[in-house]
Amino acid sequence: MDFIERIDVLSKRIPEIAASLQTEEATKNALIMPFLHTVLGYDVFNPNEVIPEFTADIATKKGEKVDYALVKDGEVQILIECKKYGEKLSIKHAGQLFRYFSVTNSRLAILTNGTDYQFFTDLDAPNKMDEKPFLTLDLLNIDDHLVPELKKLTKSSFDVESIVSAAGELKYLNQIKKLLNEQFKEPEEEFIKFFAARAYDGVLTPKVKQQFTEITKKALRQFLSDSINDRLKSAIGGEQVSKKDEETLHTQDDDKPKIITTNDEVEGFNIVKAILRQKVDATRIIARDTQSYFGVLLDDNNRKPLCRLHFNAKQKYLGLFDVDKNETRHPIDTIDQIFDFSEILLQTTTYYE
Numbered sequence: 001m002d003f004i005e006r007i008d009v010l011s012k013r014i015p016e017i018a019a020s021l022q023t024e025e026a027t028k029n030a031l032i033m034p035f036l037h038t039v040l041g042y043d044v045f046n047p048n049e050v051i052p053e054f055t056a057d058i059a060t061k062k063g064e065k066v067d068y069a070l071v072k073d074g075e076v077q078i079l080i081e082c083k084k085y086g087e088k089l090s091i092k093h094a095g096q097l098f099r100y101f102s103v104t105n106s107r108l109a110i111l112t113n114g115t116d117y118q119f120f121t122d123l124d125a126p127n128k129m130d131e132k133p134f135l136t137l138d139l140l141n142i143d144d145h146l147v148p149e150l151k152k153l154t155k156s157s158f159d160v161e162s163i164v165s166a167a168g169e170l171k172y173l174n175q176i177k178k179l180l181n182e183q184f185k186e187p188e189e190e191f192i193k194f195f196a197a198r199a200y201d202g203v204l205t206p207k208v209k210q211q212f213t214e215i216t217k218k219a220l221r222q223f224l225s226d227s228i229n230d231r232l233k234s235a236i237g238g239e240q241v242s243k244k245d246e247e248t249l250h251t252q253d254d255d256k257p258k259i260i261t262t263n264d265e266v267e268g269f270n271i272v273k274a275i276l277r278q279k280v281d282a283t284r285i286i287a288r289d290t291q292s293y294f295g296v297l298l299d300d301n302n303r304k305p306l307c308r309l310h311f312n313a314k315q316k317y318l319g320l321f322d323v324d325k326n327e328t329r330h331p332i333d334t335i336d337q338i339f340d341f342s343e344i345l346l347q348t349t350t351y352y353e
Helices: 003-020 024-039 091-101 144-151 160-185 189-199 206-235 243-248 263-276 335-350
Strands: 050-054 066-072 075-082 108-112 116-120 135-138 285-289 294-298 305-310 316-321 327-332
Touching: 003 024, 003 144, 024 066, 024 075, 050 075, 066 091, 075 091, 091 108, 091 116, 108 160, 135 144, 135 160, 160 206, 189 206, 263 285, 263 294, 263 305, 263 335, 305 327, 305 335, 316 335, 327 335
Parallel strands: 075 108
Antiparallel strands: 050 066, 066 075, 108 116, 116 135, 285 294, 294 305, 305 316, 316 327
């Protein structure tokens, strides 16, 4: 499995075992150790790589431990503090991490409850752990933009200087995205005044400000909706976007988009469509993008999958289906290689006729 597939497997497992995760130890065994092993690539049974209950000499505190220390090249590189599944993470949970950060060579620390992972470094002051994470990962709602950054933390790709140098931009990028999301959901007065002052020539009386509060909210929603529609129209060759398609590109929280359709996916879809229109009307070939893959369906029916484009990782795969709807992933180096599978794609359409 490639990197994103390993993350997806662990993510899909969480709802299946959530009810049994009643303690911190259960969380460690069922979620955190598999994450360290299958996602980050460390041998959790090798104390030269993963040290459980790690201790270090601290003048102010004796007998304290952090849950894990990850070791590479004989040096502690990452400190990890664990909490029980479902427990809300807070900086108050990171006391040991703060203290151990200053007495080890580690420049990275992780606070996790098995589903949420907060990654810290020392951007604000040397050898002192920041209070705000530079990267936050939610395994139940994976942000595809974070996958390449997470991959840098794996044992095989680990380069602490590269990670720390990129952490600054990541930290502030994520904070700005969070602020924008908050403003889009419930804009503050200063945010509303910014637009009102540029759109309205009169005096900003309390009544005008109140009017612009509702106008700004409506404008933001329409702006996001129009942007998503434009992207989908491009992806499906200019066809009308249905309400169902539009809803798949929104989170449950207002109108925040969570799926990005890439140029490679659009190009791949156009190739698939060019192949399949030899046997079926082009209007029946529908694109359905998701967080994990870009799907192509017949008649916009999930029970009629034609293929899947797995283009979110460095190695691209074309997912093809047999008569029982079992998917087989075929690695491709270029998007044009989709043409090599024309016969199989055309055969797939016969399964649903």
